[in-house]
Amino acid sequence: MTSAQSRLDAFADAMASVLDKCVWSQTMTHETLVPYLIEETYELVDAIEAGTTEEIIEELGDVLWQVAFHSEIASRTAGERFDIQDVAAHVTEKMVRRHPHVFGDEVAETPEEVLRLWTAAKAAEKRQRDSVLDGIPQGMPALALADKVIGRAARVGVEVDATAGDVISGVVDESELGVLLLGIVAAARDRGFDAERALRTAIRSLQDDIRAAELDSL
Structure with a gap:
């Protein structure tokens, strides 16, 4: 087991223990956690824009904790039954699809070409949508x-x-x-x-x- 894997396992164990033993955490739902997710996200933005490396690490950790919290709740909720492994697998599959120039045969040599491929891949995934909005x-x-x-x-x-552009x-x-x-x-x-x-x-x-x-x- 690698050191990095050990850290991730310790993180997962800590989250599971919190849900097992913390009575406050046991009352939380996806909906009641939303304000905390929003707050932690804005704190991360602040750290990125004006903070130190240590502050960015701390705030990234807080956002990661929120992701793990939602995933752990889902793993214990009838009708949801997914965990952070499922979340990681889903986003990995999506990123592979949206980067055909990295994982496939497409070629993109400029950021604009990458954006074009990303947009096309995303559009193919979202065919059920009725509006660009x-x-x-x-x-x-x-x-x-x-x-x-x-x-x-x-x-x-x-x-x-865009006439306000004169301003x-x-x-x-x-x-x-x-x-x-x-x-x-x-x-x-x-x-x-x-x-x-x-x-x-x-x-x-x-x-x-x-x-x-x-x-x-x-």
Whole structure:
């Protein structure tokens, strides 16, 4: 047994022991764990953006613990009965399918070509989806959601008004863009506007346009 395998076995044993002996953990479900998963994920983002290597390791571990926690709950729940081995096998199979240039005969020599192959493989997996919007988590932060939806809009020929690009014509990097966005939020706040709600409202309108375009193309 390798040292790495020993560590993974110890990790799995620790998770099983927690579910066996911790009365708080025994009350947890997939649903009640969601807030902790969200919190740990944001803490990992903070560590990546501004933390040390040790902080990144710690926060990655916390996210890994959440994955193992959900998997252990499932292994003990009638009707689910999967464990972390099943989760690992599933994601391994998916990554092999989505990297045909690594595990198959396809060739991709640029990031753009890799993205094309990834998108094609993902589309083949999701043939049952009816809309390009399917699979987008609506609970994403508004800015991330907007970026995702705008990308899907382009697939069905829905254009988003980009005239506001004039506002950022002089911006040279993301640091300056961040300052500009912060200023927009501050100005909106001064005028009594909720920037998050306003953006989500605009995103819903864009999603309606996308769905209408999809219906027109049928």
